[in-house]
Amino acid sequence: MTIQNTKLLKPTIAIYDFTDCEGCEVQLVSLLEDFLQLEKRVEIVNWRLGQEHNHPGPFDVCIIEGTPITLLEQKLLKELRAKSKVLVGLGACATLGGIPAIVSKKQRNAMYKKIYSENYKPRGLDSLPLANYVPVDYLIHGCPADKADILRSLTDLLAGKMPAPFPYPVCMECKLKGPECRLLNQKPCLGPVSQAGCDAVCVRGGTGCYGCRGNVSGANWTSLKKTLSQFMTHDEMKKYVSVFLSATDEYKNLK
Ligand code: SF4
Ligand code: SF4
Ligand code: SF4
Structure with missing residues (x-):
C-alpha cells in the first residue's frame, strides 16, 4: 500500500x-x-x-x-x-x-x-x-x-503500512493495572473477548468492559457466556451486550 x-x-x-x-x-x-x-x-x-x-x-x-x-x-x-x-x-x-x-x-x-x-x-x-x-x-x-x-x-x-490490531484482550491490560477481576465477584465484564488498546479504562474506573473496541482475534464468546450465565439472566446478558454490540453476530446469537 x-x-x-x-x-x-x-x-x-x-x-x-x-x-x-x-x-x-x-x-x-x-x-x-x-x-x-x-x-x-x-x-x-x-x-x-x-x-x-x-x-x-x-x-x-x-x-x-x-x-x-x-x-x-x-x-x-x-x-x-x-x-x-x-x-x-x-x-x-x-x-x-x-x-x-x-x-x-x-x-x-x-x-x-x-x-x-x-x-x-x-x-x-x-x-x-x-x-x-x-x-x-x-x-x-x-x-x-x-x-x-x-x-x-x-x-x-x-508510513505506508497497515496498522496492526491489538492481538490481546482488555483483560491483559486490566491485569497489568491490578484491579480484582469483576467476574470473580459475579459482576459482568466483556474484557476477555474485547480487543485491548484502551488500557482497560472502564474497569479501572469501576465499571465493566462493554466491548466498545470490538472482538479480539480468537474471542471465546461461548466460554464468556457460560461464565456470565452463572450470575445473569439471559435478558440481563442481552441488555449488557446490546450497549455497543447490537449490530453484531455475537448479540444476534444471544437471541
Ligand atoms: S474480565 Fe474484566 S475485570 Fe476481569 S480481568 Fe478481564 S477486563 Fe479485568
Ligand atoms: S468498554 Fe471499551 S474503553 Fe471500556 S474497557 Fe471495554 S474496550 Fe476499553
Ligand atoms: S458515540 Fe460514536 S462518535 Fe460518539 S464517542 Fe462514541 S464512537 Fe465516537
Whole structure:
C-alpha cells in the first residue's frame, strides 16, 4: 500500500462524520498539538468540523466517524470509498454500529414521531457498521477512539503500512493495572473477548468492559457466556451486550 502522491505533494486526508455524537472528532481536536506536527507531513483537505474550505477529493486517506443511517449518508459513503485510496472507520459507531444501534429502525422512527409529531417523515434506517456497505481498510476502535491509538494508526498509515490490531484482550491490560477481576465477584465484564488498546479504562474506573473496541482475534464468546450465565439472566446478558454490540453476530446469537 502506498499513500504518497508524489515527492512534491503531501498525502491528503479527509475527515467525514455520519450519524453519531462527534465525540471521536473531539478526540481529534484535542490532539491539536500532534495534529500540527502531523500537518507538516499531510494536508487535511476536507474536515467539516475543523475548517471552512473543503476540497471534494479524491483523497489519499478518508477517515469516517459515525454510522450511515440515512440513504443520503449511505450514498455519500459509497462515493467516498470510490475516491479514497485508504478508508478508515473511526470509533464504535463506524466500526460496530455502536450506541445508535441500541434502537432498531422501527423504534427510532416511533421516537421521531413522538418527539417531532406524527407528521414528521423519518429518514433513519438501521444503524450498521461502515463495513456492511463498503470495504473498509482499517478500524480505529473505541467510544471514543483512544487518542494514542489514533496517532499510532495514522502514523503507521502515513508510513505506508497497515496498522496492526491489538492481538490481546482488555483483560491483559486490566491485569497489568491490578484491579480484582469483576467476574470473580459475579459482576459482568466483556474484557476477555474485547480487543485491548484502551488500557482497560472502564474497569479501572469501576465499571465493566462493554466491548466498545470490538472482538479480539480468537474471542471465546461461548466460554464468556457460560461464565456470565452463572450470575445473569439471559435478558440481563442481552441488555449488557446490546450497549455497543447490537449490530453484531455475537448479540444476534444471544437471541
Ligand atoms: S464512537 Fe462514541 S464517542 Fe465516537 S462518535 Fe460514536 S458515540 Fe460518539
Ligand atoms: S474480565 Fe474484566 S475485570 Fe476481569 S480481568 Fe478481564 S477486563 Fe479485568
Ligand atoms: S474497557 Fe471495554 S468498554 Fe471500556 S474503553 Fe476499553 S474496550 Fe471499551
